[in-house]
Amino acid sequence: MLEQRGRSFYLLAGFFALFILFLYGPTITIAILSFQGPKGGLTFPMNGVSLHWFHNLFEQQAVGDIWGSFRRSLALGLMVMVTTVIVSVMGGLAFRKRFKGSGVLFYLVITSLIIPSILISLGVGLIFNQLDLDVHWTTSGFGAQLTWTLPFGLLIMFAVFNRFDKTYEEAARDLGATSWQTIRHVVLPIIAPSLIGVALFGFTLSYDEFARTLLTAGSYNTLPLEIFGMTTNVTSPVLYALGTLTTVFSLVVIALFILSAWLLNRKHASTGNDSGNGLV
Template sequence: METRPRSFYILAAFFTLFLIFLYGPTITIAILSFQDPQGGLTFPMRGTSLHWFRDLFEEQAVGDIWGSFRRSFILGLMVMVTTVIVSIMGGLAFRKRFAGSTLLFYLIITSLVIPSILISLGVGLIFSQAGLSVHWSTSGFGAQLSWTLPFGLLIMFAVFNRFDKSYEEAARDLGASPWQTIRHVVLPIIAPSLIGVALFGFTLSYDEFARTLLTAGSYNTLPLEIFGMTTNVTTPVIFALGTLTTLFSFIVIAVFLLIVWLTGRRRAKQGSDAGKGLV
């Protein structure tokens, strides 16, 4: 039996420590959220129960948990749809060279390296100085797009850089118009990547704090609400909230992965049916 080198065990131990570092805080919060009504914010645990999860669904003495969740969810959907649409349009536009394309590309990417709090401050000032309402659905929406759009565009640039143009040429040879080519050829091929862009857009928006801090106006999104609760909530209810929001994030990711899997199976079935038709 071949023995593994010592380096394998060293790297395995390092990777295990990395996973503990990555998921340890989340697991700790999840464990502490199952304490009984006398539980505190630290170990050791004081019994086990679902008391703090039930407490989340009762009228809260502080905060607006479900209102902030609803706002974050709606904002995430708005950002997701906009990111997908603009990323597709940008990816298609950058397939051809045009005047100022390089400068425009770097301007888009620069948004990722500017401190998020400065983006939040700048967007908030622009809206207030222009006499516009500083609100999570307007200024908050714009600030979050400055975070999600560069990621979406980078993904689409990579996708179209590897895209085989012969599919489009074949569609045009068969008489398809440019719109028909995009709708029936390009979009189905890049569909898994579009789902990835949508996932990026939603999750980045749903969890975003810094770029929303000064642009949400009078109503908090969920990250802002949780941050506010850390200053005045001294019970494990905040851990229960963190556990549920983390679970929700995993459910969203699972749904998107399921869509990708189903899309892949559908494409494979269509390809198999087309192959049988040629036989």
Template sequence: MQHGKRGPAFWILGAFFCLFVLFLYGPTLTILILSFQGPSGGLTFPMNGVSLHWFKNLFEKQMVGDFAGSFQRSMALGAATMVVTVIASFSAGLAFRFSRFRGSGIIFYLAIASLIVPSILISLGIGLLFRVLGWDPAWYSSAFGAHLTWTLPFGLLIMFAVFNRFDRRYEEAARDLGATSWQTIRHVVVPILLPSLIGVGLFGFTLSYDEFARSLYTAGTFNTLPLEIYGMTTNVTTPVLYALGTVTTMISLVVIALALGAAAWLGRRNRRRLGG
């Protein structure tokens, strides 16, 4: 009897998976390669030299575009969205777990309803609302609210799933030892759920950082980074645009790596504590 023999189906599925991965990451890899063009390089292959010229040019004053400003706005907006998403999702998880108050089902479905509404309609609606009220849309107000309609539903769904698996005996043990409700949450619940809270925060930051549709009509005068990149595609004709894409992609990967590393470290620490 032969063991481990791979039939035609394995190779067909393997080839399909390779094509799928190439479809996902091929464009990003192309931008990464073209960002290292020489000073006289263009936007297409073949490459004309290899250098870091366009990365240096990225940090110089540009004739069009505001790289530094849009990047700072996206980082600040992503950080604010992350903090509010984590706090609101954790609080909602506690509220829905301890008591099924009247109207809780309606509130839950209203909270996640924005996931099925096209993002461009939400952006347009919030932008129009601000103008009707006489307020100027801005990245720190209307865009912030629009991004929360995207990140909060994901945070809620994650925290509800996490709380459903949470062992309440840890809380009961803390109360038996004389801990108050606040002390139980602070010293027992939060440390155990901290890896999950980091995951919710990562979700909130990354979804906000690269959100385009919900920023289109809500960012106001000053663009966020996705809007700036989109606007520059018709003006910038050098690989500096690819260099910007490479830098922002690397920043996103660094943030994800740090969050995953922190979650893994906290998970091991909690397991050691519980095991001890």
């Protein structure tokens, strides 16, 4: 027998549907308008349907440096991702044991999340200027974005190690493994899916970060800064086409990370079953 659902269920379902529409409505609208015809504008109603503006996007642009800014954002995202994973794992391992000043250090790290991003950008830019260092996306921009990604990575690692079964490490040490061998061959393979999550956070938060890069990127824009600049001088749906492509790229990246995590979980489960069969 099917369970009878009351009025509250449908009210909550309707509210959830409106919430989803609120989240993804603007993105869907931009995606639809990006398929305007050659004489299409920036608003509805649409004037034809074509891929004209996508073709135009790959032609030589009169203004902006779209693909150069994309390469910079991609490179910066990868740099931030790798650094976030490494530092988060090291921080997670360090905080497994209480040490003097650990509480103060934890709150100092988390505090950067509640400080307005534009102030972080301004502060990092001022520090580089005072030290007579070049303000550049690979240095000051990189540092500013780490103040955004590292706290998230550390929080994930804290949750992972709070649930970590230490008996695996004890078994490895009983078998004569060194501390480094235990981390390399036992701890890291077990937490690998979580590391993929940290990497995903690091890359996606960096790839589309605007405020913390605004005053720290120097003379070369990242993709979010380039798109913001285009909004002031581009009056065609080519801007929507760019937004659609960057959204698709983000979704592909997320799908690849999720697939990698699934494959690692499957491999880990298969290895566990093989080990169990070998013990029988």
